[in-house]
Amino acid sequence: MDSQLNTLARSVSNASNLEDLTRSLLRLVQRISGLESIYLTVVDKEAQIQRVLYAENAADLTIAEGLSVPWKDTLCRRALQEGRFATDDVPGCWGDSMAARQLNLQSYVVVPVLNEDHSLFGTLCGASTIKTEVSEEVVELLHLCAELISHQLERERQADLAESRASYAEARLSQLQMITEVSRICLAAKRLPDAIIQITDILSKDLAWSHITPVLVAGTELELLRANGDHEEALRLVKQMLSSDEKQIQLIIENQLEPLIWGDADTEAQKMIVVITSDEGVEAALVVQLDTQKLPCTDSMKLLNGTANALSLLAARLADHEQLEAANQVLEHRSMHDVLTGLPNRRYLIEALEDKLVQAESLGTLIYTAFIDLDGFKKLNDEHGHDVGDEFLRAFAARISRVMRGHDLIARYGGDEFVFVGEGSADGDPDKTGKQIVERIRKACTGRYELPSTELDYAGPSIGIIHWQAGDVMDADIVLARADTAMYADKQARRKPTN
Numbered sequence: 001m002d003s004q005l006n007t008l009a010r011s012v013s014n015a016s017n018l019e020d021l022t023r024s025l026l027r028l029v030q031r032i033s034g035l036e037s038i039y040l041t042v043v044d045k046e047a048q049i050q051r052v053l054y055a056e057n058a059a060d061l062t063i064a065e066g067l068s069v070p071w072k073d074t075l076c077r078r079a080l081q082e083g084r085f086a087t088d089d090v091p092g093c094w095g096d097s098m099a100a101r102q103l104n105l106q107s108y109v110v111v112p113v114l115n116e117d118h119s120l121f122g123t124l125c126g127a128s129t130i131k132t133e134v135s136e137e138v139v140e141l142l143h144l145c146a147e148l149i150s151h152q153l154e155r156e157r158q159a160d161l162a163e164s165r166a167s168y169a170e171a172r173l174s175q176l177q178m179i180t181e182v183s184r185i186c187l188a189a190k191r192l193p194d195a196i197i198q199i200t201d202i203l204s205k206d207l208a209w210s211h212i213t214p215v216l217v218a219g220t221e222l223e224l225l226r227a228n229g230d231h232e233e234a235l236r237l238v239k240q241m242l243s244s245d246e247k248q249i250q251l252i253i254e255n256q257l258e259p260l261i262w263g264d265a266d267t268e269a270q271k272m273i274v275v276i277t278s279d280e281g282v283e284a285a286l287v288v289q290l291d292t293q294k295l296p297c298t299d300s301m302k303l304l305n306g307t308a309n310a311l312s313l314l315a316a317r318l319a320d321h322e323q324l325e326a327a328n329q330v331l332e333h334r335s336m337h338d339v340l341t342g343l344p345n346r347r348y349l350i351e352a353l354e355d356k357l358v359q360a361e362s363l364g365t366l367i368y369t370a371f372i373d374l375d376g377f378k379k380l381n382d383e384h385g386h387d388v389g390d391e392f393l394r395a396f397a398a399r400i401s402r403v404m405r406g407h408d409l410i411a412r413y414g415g416d417e418f419v420f421v422g423e424g425s426a427d428g429d430p431d432k433t434g435k436q437i438v439e440r441i442r443k444a445c446t447g448r449y450e451l452p453s454t455e456l457d458y459a460g461p462s463i464g465i466i467h468w469q470a471g472d473v474m475d476a477d478i479v480l481a482r483a484d485t486a487m488y489a490d491k492q493a494r495r496k497p498t499n
């Protein structure tokens with residue numbers, strides 16, 4: 001008895017799983033009971049099937065592992081129902097049992113194996129074709145073994161539960177990390193396509209889908225961003241999405257509906273389209289090819305939703321940013337240009353002249369500055385009206401602009417005053433060059449003007465030109481004052497009646 005108890009203790013302590021434990025127990029019971037076969041079965045109540053899990057066959061009788069029989073026909077079921085756990089006269093007890101007859105069973109013993117909640121897991125049985133008395137001790141031993149098996153089942157169930165909880169927690173954590181990463185990318189992104197490509201890479205780590213193909217909607221064009229799936233199919237789907245279900249898309253855009261995921265359940269059950277929108281409309285879409293084996297769990301769907309929202313916010317932010325940039329550019333241009341003529345204004349002129357002086361100082365080149373003041377412009381305004389005066393200023397500016405060369409600059413200084421700035425080499429005669437510049441400007445703006453409202457002849461402006469060279473005072477205001485003085489001299493000369 002001691003050696004049997006030892007065997008039992010060893011079986012329990014050494015067993016690493018249900019099979020190890022059960023096989024040791026079956027061997028032990030077989031030795032003690034003398035029955036030919038001892039076996040453990042599992043009963044599937046739903047399928048109404050009893051299946052042999054493990055069997056210890058010692059003599060002629062063989063109970064095959066894996067054998068399945070309809071539960072309702074089994075000796076086990078009848079024995080348990082009748083409360084007849086053991087007999088050495090099977091033909092006498094269950095002579096009508098086909099199975100018992102076929103196997104020629106004489107002795108039989110069965111005890112139930114229960115789950116933790118006391119539902120039936122299966123049975124622990126012994127059977128023999130030789131009449132073998134089944135003692136109370138053997139029945140008790142079987143009960144003990146059944147209990148040990150029940151405990152092992154519960155241990156394994158708990159271990160499975162812990163493992164699945166751990167892997168769920170791991171998957172959840174990785175999804176949280178993904179959505180954090182998606183948000184980080186969206187916050188830092190400067191371009192939508194770049195963010196989509198990076199995010200597609202991240203989403204690909206989720207196992208709920210096999211492929212994600214991003215498609216960028218640019219106007220009516222669709223641009224496939226990355227070869228991650230079936231391109232043709234992705235395009236076809238997005239086109240289909242845009243053309244055939246505009247109402248649905250519109251609804252998504254207007255209401256920011258949850259989910260921003262749209263899939264055609266009937267025709268494309270394995271595909272989903274994640275729509276990315278801004279106030280402008282659909283900006284992009286991710287065509288998600290689901291893993292057919294695994295439907296996406298709620299967390300995967302949340303991940304897609306979160307991604308769609310983050311990318312949509314990014315698209316909206318970028319659209320706002322673009323508008324702001326454009327508005328800033330307009331403001332910047334306006335602050336540096338004259339509204340009437342479109343020419344650079346005084347602020348622009350002074351900044352540009354300062355830069356040119358610095359550059360010329362280092363290169364040893366010359367800067368020509370001409371002050372241009374319209375003669376008799378007050379009279380022109382008085383005779384033709386202020387609007388014609390404006391037309392004239394525009395035409396005057398356009399005519400001078402047409403004769404500008406290379407890096408020449410012409411700016412409206414204010415009122416009827418304009419300033420020319422040009423660069424020149426230190427070689428040659430600067431006075432001669434200055435005269436040539438004045439002639440070029442005067443010729444361009446003197447003569448007949450065909451304005452929208454009227455036509456008039458203009459005798460030309462007063463022009464004073466000076467040149468600045470390395471070593472002169474590097475100050476735009478002083479340069480302009482010198483040019484203004486030169487212009488004043490010209491104006492005086494032009495007023496003197498010629499003989």
Ligand SMILES: Nc1nc2c(ncn2[C@@H]2O[C@H](COP(=O)(O)OP(=O)(O)OP(=O)(O)O)[C@@H](O)[C@H]2O)c(=O)[nH]1
Pocket residue numbers: 340373374375376377378379381385386387388389390393414415416
């Ligand atoms: N139509 C129009 N007139 C302007 C504008 N800015 C300034 N003026 C006018 O331009 C004239 C400039 O005055 P002045 O330089 O004294 O007039 P001017 O007849 O050219 O005098 P001189 O230079 O001595 O020949 C003023 O009558 C201003 O009202 C403008 O943007 N549009």
